[in-house]
Amino acid sequence: MPDHDSTTLLTRQTKRRRVDIGVKRTVGSAIFTRVRETLLDSMNQSHGPDQDGDCSLVSHGHGGTNSDGEKSNVLRKLLKRANSYEDAIMPFPGATIISQLLKNNMGKNGGSDSGFQGSGALSSAGSEIQAEDACSNSSRDSPSDCLSPGPPLPPPPSSSSFGRPLPPLSLNSHNSSQSLSLSSFDLDRLSDEHLRAKRARVENIIRGMSHSPLVRSNNSNSSNDHRGDRNSHDHSRSDCPSSLLSSPGSRGGVVSVGEVYRENKRKQRLPQQQHSFTQLVCSRQEQRHEERRQLKLQLEDMQKQLRQLQEKFYQIYDSETEEEEENGENGEADRSGEREEDGNLSEDSIRSDGLEERHRDRGRQDDLSELDPGLFLDRARALLREQALIDGEMEEDVDGREEEERNSERVMKKRGGGAGGRQLAETLKQELNCAVSQVVDTVVKGFSSPKQAVSHHHGCHSSTPAAPSSSSNSSSSCPPPFGPLPSLTPDSRFGGGALALSLNGDGSPTSNYHSTNQRLHCFGDVIVPSPLDSFGGLSGRLSGVPMPNDQTEALPLVVRKSGGGGGGENTNPSLPPPPPPPHHPSLHPSPLTASLGFSPPSFRHPFPLPLMGYPFQSPLGSHGGGAGYHPGPKDHHRSSPDSMDMTRETVSLRTKMASLGGGHLSHHHHRQSSPSQHGPESLSLSLIKSECGDLQDMADISPYSSSTIQEGLSPNHLKKAKLMFFYTRYPSSNMLKMYFSDVKFNRCITSQLIKWFSNFREFYYIQMEKFARQAINEGVTAAEELTVGRDAELFRALNMHYNKANDFEVPERFLEVAQVTLREFFNAIVAGKDADPSWKKAIYKVICKLDSEVPEVFKSPNCLQELLHD
DNA sequence: GTGCATCCTG
DNA sequence: CAGGATGCAC
Numbered sequence: 001m002p003d004h005d006s007t008t009l010l011t012r013q014t015k016r017r018r019v020d021i022g023v024k025r026t027v028g029s030a031i032f033t034r035v036r037e038t039l040l041d042s043m044n045q046s047h048g049p050d051q052d053g054d055c056s057l058v059s060h061g062h063g064g065t066n067s068d069g070e071k072s073n074v075l076r077k078l079l080k081r082a083n084s085y086e087d088a089i090m091p092f093p094g095a096t097i098i099s100q101l102l103k104n105n106m107g108k109n110g111g112s113d114s115g116f117q118g119s120g121a122l123s124s125a126g127s128e129i130q131a132e133d134a135c136s137n138s139s140r141d142s143p144s145d146c147l148s149p150g151p152p153l154p155p156p157p158s159s160s161s162f163g164r165p166l167p168p169l170s171l172n173s174h175n176s177s178q179s180l181s182l183s184s185f186d187l188d189r190l191s192d193e194h195l196r197a198k199r200a201r202v203e204n205i206i207r208g209m210s211h212s213p214l215v216r217s218n219n220s221n222s223s224n225d226h227r228g229d230r231n232s233h234d235h236s237r238s239d240c241p242s243s244l245l246s247s248p249g250s251r252g253g254v255v256s257v258g259e260v261y262r263e264n265k266r267k268q269r270l271p272q273q274q275h276s277f278t279q280l281v282c283s284r285q286e287q288r289h290e291e292r293r294q295l296k297l298q299l300e301d302m303q304k305q306l307r308q309l310q311e312k313f314y315q316i317y318d319s320e321t322e323e324e325e326e327n328g329e330n331g332e333a334d335r336s337g338e339r340e341e342d343g344n345l346s347e348d349s350i351r352s353d354g355l356e357e358r359h360r361d362r363g364r365q366d367d368l369s370e371l372d373p374g375l376f377l378d379r380a381r382a383l384l385r386e387q388a389l390i391d392g393e394m395e396e397d398v399d400g401r402e403e404e405e406r407n408s409e410r411v412m413k414k415r416g417g418g419a420g421g422r423q424l425a426e427t428l429k430q431e432l433n434c435a436v437s438q439v440v441d442t443v444v445k446g447f448s449s450p451k452q453a454v455s456h457h458h459g460c461h462s463s464t465p466a467a468p469s470s471s472s473n474s475s476s477s478c479p480p481p482f483g484p485l486p487s488l489t490p491d492s493r494f495g496g497g498a499l500a501l502s503l504n505g506d507g508s509p510t511s512n513y514h515s516t517n518q519r520l521h522c523f524g525d526v527i528v529p530s531p532l533d534s535f536g537g538l539s540g541r542l543s544g545v546p547m548p549n550d551q552t553e554a555l556p557l558v559v560r561k562s563g564g565g566g567g568g569e570n571t572n573p574s575l576p577p578p579p580p581p582p583h584h585p586s587l588h589p590s591p592l593t594a595s596l597g598f599s600p601p602s603f604r605h606p607f608p609l610p611l612m613g614y615p616f617q618s619p620l621g622s623h624g625g626g627a628g629y630h631p632g633p634k635d636h637h638r639s640s641p642d643s644m645d646m647t648r649e650t651v652s653l654r655t656k657m658a659s660l661g662g663g664h665l666s667h668h669h670h671r672q673s674s675p676s677q678h679g680p681e682s683l684s685l686s687l688i689k690s691e692c693g694d695l696q697d698m699a700d701i702s703p704y705s706s707s708t709i710q711e712g713l714s715p716n717h718l719k720k721a722k723l724m725f726f727y728t729r730y731p732s733s734n735m736l737k738m739y740f741s742d743v744k745f746n747r748c749i750t751s752q753l754i755k756w757f758s759n760f761r762e763f764y765y766i767q768m769e770k771f772a773r774q775a776i777n778e779g780v781t782a783a784e785e786l787t788v789g790r791d792a793e794l795f796r797a798l799n800m801h802y803n804k805a806n807d808f809e810v811p812e813r814f815l816e817v818a819q820v821t822l823r824e825f826f827n828a829i830v831a832g833k834d835a836d837p838s839w840k841k842a843i844y845k846v847i848c849k850l851d852s853e854v855p856e857v858f859k860s861p862n863c864l865q866e867l868l869h870d
Numbered sequence: 871g872t873g874c875a876t877c878c879t880g
Numbered sequence: 881c882a883g884g885a886t887g888c889a890c
Contacts, residue, residue: 017873
């Protein structure tokens with residue numbers, strides 16, 4: 001008794017330990033998180049100097065609020081770089097400059113020296129830089145995008161745990177940026193081609209521009225201007241003090257090349273430009289509004305054409321992704337609707353696409369000459385007129401290009417997928433970029449007023465509410481305009497957008513193709529992204545990783561007991577039988593369910609927990625009167641449906657589960673044990689809790705594997721064991737194995753069987769002691785007087801316990817043994833040996849020698865049937 | 871250290 | 881009947 005408390009305490013402690021383990025884990029993760037935060041903070045600090053700002057990674061909860069600060073920082077950084085860039089470039093005039101820029105840019109990209117600045121290897125810094133490069137490299141990303149993601153919008157909320165938030169879903173700026181960066185390298189090569197093309201275009205444009213006085217002046221001025229070419233342009237053109245006014249023009253010259261940097265500058269400047277520009281151009285606004293409207297209309301037309309192109313493109317890839325196409329079509333339809341509703345958004349979206357830059361490259365020239373009226377108001381109007389004319393030309397050009405694209409597509413189609421697909425992708429990509437760029441340019445012209453442009457950008461960002469950081473540049477910016485995306489969860493969106501690059505890189509054919517997809521996506525086609533999203537984001541998180549983890553964790557819980565036993569063996573049931581299920585009927589259900597709960601639902605569900613219950617009983621189960629026994633596998637099969645038998649195959653339950661599903665359970669079962677009387681008693685379920693803590697057991701439990709050999713002990717097995725007890729009170733392990741050949745023996749099974757017999761003995765000896773004392777109390781003086789017949793109460797009690805149904809004829813030998821045992825107890829008690837705590841041991845020694853051989857019939861799985869019939 | 875048996879408890 | 885704890889034997 002006194003020990004009882006201690007025992008309880010011990011038990012509790014044990015439990016505590018388990019719990020503690022879990023806690024530790026948790027703590028560990030928490031610590032990890034902290035460490036991570038710390039690192040992030042340190043990183044931020046390190047960044048601080050470079051960025052001039054403190055972008056607290058941790059604080060970044062919202063993309064919006066943080067993004068601004070981050071952006072500013074980024075902008076600063078970028079500006080610095082840009083300045084250096086410009087300095088280097090300064091010497092080169094006109095087209096030469098551009099070419100130089102392009103070269104530099106390319107070289108940079110190619111070098112992959114994303115330039116680790118102060119932060120060093122820190123990912124955040126790297127990510128930023130990479131992001132920049134990516135933007136610069138592939139003009140695909142709109143400036144806004146590049147900026148928005150900006151600094152390291154540090155991933156997710158710092159608070160979140162370490163692993164989860166970052167990688168998988170959230171396309172945190174980091175992740176996205178990194179992924180982008182990675183893919184960017186690949187893209188660089190591709191981009192080179194684009195750059196070359198760009199360069200050629202730009203040079204041509206510049207040449208054309210060079211003729212205009214403005215350009216020349218700009219170039220000359222630019223040399224000294226820190227702010228860059230743009231500013232210089234502005235100054236030269238407009239008297240206005242602020243370089244802002246001219247900025248648009250400046251862009252045209254440099255933008256295409258400088259890409260990221262310039263874009264950054266643009267953003268900053270845009271607002272300023274607005275002011276000055278507004279002042280200067282106020283008079284023109286009205287005209288411009290009209291022009292804008294027209295431009296919008298034109299833009300819409302262009303967009304429609306682009307959609308058509310996209311559709312064609314998708315059709316080509318139908319085979320690959322039909323589903324995606326469907327989505328895309330839907331998305332397109334939605335988009336078109338949206339676009340019509342608000343042209344601004346569509347424009348924004350386009351801008352957001354990195355394509356803008358290219359357009360700017362081309363269009364800027366026009367812009368410079370046309371838009372930059374800032375210098376001379378008088379001339380501004382003239383420029384506007386020209387602009388309108390130019391726009392018209394542009395559109396025509398665009399149309400022509402589109403036609404070309406179509407032709408190319410046709411050709412591609414004829415060629416077929418495979419290699420043709422890639423080429424097609426590239427071609428389409430280029431073409432689309434060109435077309436889009438032109439459209440954008442046109443639009444930009446229309447929106448010459450910076451305010452609108454700026455506002456648009458903001459709108460884009462805001463539109464992407466879900467994307468906090470907007471880290472996923474293209475994705476974030478692009479999607480918003482197009483309604484379709486909404487269907488996707490915010491997370492998925494990100495995943496799709498930002499991840500698109502990385503993801504594509506994995507599976508998809510070529511980087512070009514990827515880029516194409518992205519662009520398409522940007523245009524509003526959800527097609528590509530959605531699949532990817534589901535893939536990387538959702539499925540990856542949910543199904544893939546988590547499940548395993550869960551299982552692992554869950555397993556330990558189950559195992560606990562077994563571990564105590566010392567079950568080295570457990571884990572590996574080297575023996576044929578996988579994990580044996582314990583047999584406790586009642587108990588198991590709960591444990592099973594619990595265990596199952598932990599494990600990934602998907603797998604486990606297949607096996608209904610309920611099954612775990614006792615199948616056995618019902619099937620045969622007639623306890624009833626004597627002959628209740630229906631041993632045999634047959635019965636099992638019958639029963640199996642319900643119960644699923646306990647059989648569990650340690651083996652690949654999962655696989656089986658997955659492949660087969662619940663159904664197969666019944667297949668293999670053979671079992672001898674039929675459901676018999678014990679019904680409820682059946683042990684079948686107990687496995688879970690039972691000693692078998694092994695993983696295998698766990699696995700086994702969940703599935704009802706069906707194999708010829710049962711993995712678990714069934715109620716029939718229990719009954720059989722009880723009948724065997726009439727012959728042997730101390731069966732050896734080998735004997736048990738021989739007589740339970742239909743069971744896969746593992747440590748758990750063995751232990752359980754031994755436990756059964758232990759319990760049998762316990763009951764047996766208790767009865768013996770009980771009746772011996774009773775006899776003594778009744779006045780029996782000589783042990784010889786004690787006899788055990790079939791009519792004896794003692795026998796009844798024993799028979800009731802071991803042969804409840806009384807359907808088995810108890811061997812005479814058992815009566816003899818029982819009588820001997822009773823007398824032993826009687827003598828011992830009379831002798832007063834019971835004073836000795838271990839006085840029973842002597843009796844046990846005697847009794848254990850009285851075991852007789854068990855009939856061969858018990859070796860048969862069907863023994864119960866046979867025995868019962870008899 | 872492991873397995874087995876017992877005792878005790880639920 | 882099972883689980884936990886304990887003790888013993890190998």
